[in-house]
Amino acid sequence: MSSAQATRKMGSLKAQKRFGMAWRLAVAFLAIVFSLFPVVLIFSTSINPVSEVTVTKLIPDNATLNNYRRMLGDPQFPFPLWVWNSIKVSGITSLLVVALTSLAAFSFSRFRFRLRQPLLRTVLLVQVFPNILAVTALFLILLNLGRIYPQLGLNTHAGLILVYLGGAMGFNTWLMKGFFDTIPRELDEAAYIDGASSWYTFTRVIFPLVRPILAVIFILTFIGTYGDYLLARVLLTDKSQYTVAVGLSLFIGEQYSQRWNLFAAGALMAALPTLILFYLIQNQLQSGLTVGAVKG
């Protein structure tokens, strides 16, 4: 094979490769259009002064931020309050979930005791029966607890958080225990030899090393809780107590077509918290760290 021939062949290979890249890029472009089209449309609607279909212009005539202003200031829909309720409920739930599961995972990972296996199995198997199916029972529990402690009853955020904590263990403990197992035992052994208590070892030795998994569990729980519609819808009854998932769904009532642009502004703002959190952990999501995170 002469060098000229080789060069020509390489040239055609390059061309082939370039063609290969071109159509791949075209597919990528189509996928991006599919993904972003509704989002762009919603953005365009949200800055439209009138509730209408905009097909031709990305930026409508007389673009305005009024819809955002109305959503943030209209007492008829306490939208900022709903978002705040959601952030509060999801934040507290996620913090408590991380606390409860990291304690349990530490014990499952580091101690050997008689009930360890049955308990680990139970925790996992309970997850098989989703507690949203028991929503009537949950409703009745809060109703009855509320008669004694009104601050824990129906229509309270504390009660809702209590219910969310019922699903805290399960996959989370499992995921976390797996991560704890990868931390070498020599570390805690060294601490014990120095006379440290288990609590000290957990808080000072292990805790700093497992921060990545704690962050992942926190964010996943936050996203999950923020997106819950069923439990929040059943257990909260007052407009002022609603989470944003329940509140925004009010917009799909009969006046929907007049409020379409308002809804759009609200939807974009409501999506923001989880959008940010999601992009913080997207690499962990891909590495399959998160068996419990299902969607679609």
Next chain:
Amino acid sequence: MATASQAVKKSSAGLQWGGTTSSIVLRLVFVALFDAFAIFTGWQLIQGGVAPLAAVIWLIALGITIVFLRNDAMPLRWIMPGLAFMVLMHIYPVLFTVYTAFTNYSDGHLIPKPVAIQQIEKQTYLPADAKTFAWKVYSGPNDTFALWLTGQDGEQVFKTSTGEKYTAEDLKEQDVQFAEDGSPVAVGEFTPVPANQRFAILPKLQPLSFGPEEEAVRITSPTAAAQVRQKFVYDPVQDAMINQETGVVYANQRGTFTSPEGEALIPGFPVVVGLENFTRLLTSPALRGPLFTIFAWTVIFAFMSVLITFVLGLLLALVLNEPDLPLRRFTRVLMIVPYAIPAFISVLIWKGMFNPVIGIIGSQWDPGWFSSPFWAKVGILIVQLWLGYPYMFLITTGALQSIPGDLYEAAKVDGASGWQQFRSITLPLLLVAVGPLLIGSFAFNFNNFTIIQLYNNGGPPIPGTPTPAGYTDILISYTFKLAFGGGRGADLGLAAAISIVIFVIVGAITIFNFRYTGMLEEVSENV
């Protein structure tokens, strides 16, 4: 391993109580406080007629007491907090639901038996020889009322709807002023209602009884009131209500006190009815029809949701899994935006886009996105595709990258075509890696209430069914309608029976998945 047993030994080898003095004191105080709280709460619950919940709370308290006082239970102390919530808010509600499925819990049978008896015993009747009075009405704060009663024998007494009673002498002692007709000018916050408003408030007065229960007075006409008697008394021996006026026995029939003539007393209470809810599901044609439609759609919905998102995600992963592709990271970040948006927002956005008036799709082309059974289902699957394919893209990309490249080299040497490589290497290895996630996704979508409920409330409705049911309803949204009423009354027993059907299906799928991934076996090996 050594660490753990050492740690346990170390603590039990020293002091009998283990740990420092302050930690022992702390534990004792915590257990004492928690138990006090649990005992009080449980007691209150029993008073309210909810003994099972009280039992659960006491069980949790017992567990906490044992675990925090016994030294050898130290490892359990770490697990107990999470476990307590799991028992209270997951295991107990699930067991309660199972129990409910075997009862007739429904509208009219909602409150516990003792409470129902109390309510029925509040009913009164007017005996023939009743003491009658002339009355004058007073109104107090918060819609309370009082009567100034003058009996035929000249007895004068003031009775309130809050159950209080004052004789004329009592009032005089309290320095109450009396008007010319002998009635008080005002008693505390109660002031006379002008005569011309008497008829207007009559409907409000009629259901009320005035004064202490044993000598309660009710209004019988615009001018007269009479002392009434308790109408029903519960007889625990016969488990029946006895009408004091007529002597008729109302026996407990399936949670309703019923007379021999079939007259039923309201309210009833839930009782165990055995397999009735399940047999109704299977045999009642009116229930079976929609249930079968709904069940079929639930399976199709969950399966199609996984299939279409997986196929699109995989295709894109195959195309874009090219290390030299320009802007690879950028592409990915933009493509997965739908996955980062909460599902409840995504479905509302698409609902808007399909809207026949304002929707960018619906206003141009509307085959019945919400009104046609078929196209509503298509619409839901389009939403599912949009919000779900980025997840599949992410996990298949991850799995593709983990397939060793030399397998393809070997296949090329053997002269395998691209399609053969895909079918014999990529797909099998990929399915091993993402199979459990696909099954998990199926189980999740089986109960994907948010999408169904927010898209169209399960509609369009299936005509002619005794229970509210829609063509796009899946089992859980149907259950929700049964339990929380679609205007046709709540039937919690039936809803719970369907929940159990879902439990069994989803449970079987998930346990199969655990087996498949060896998750449970891992527990046994990992000692």
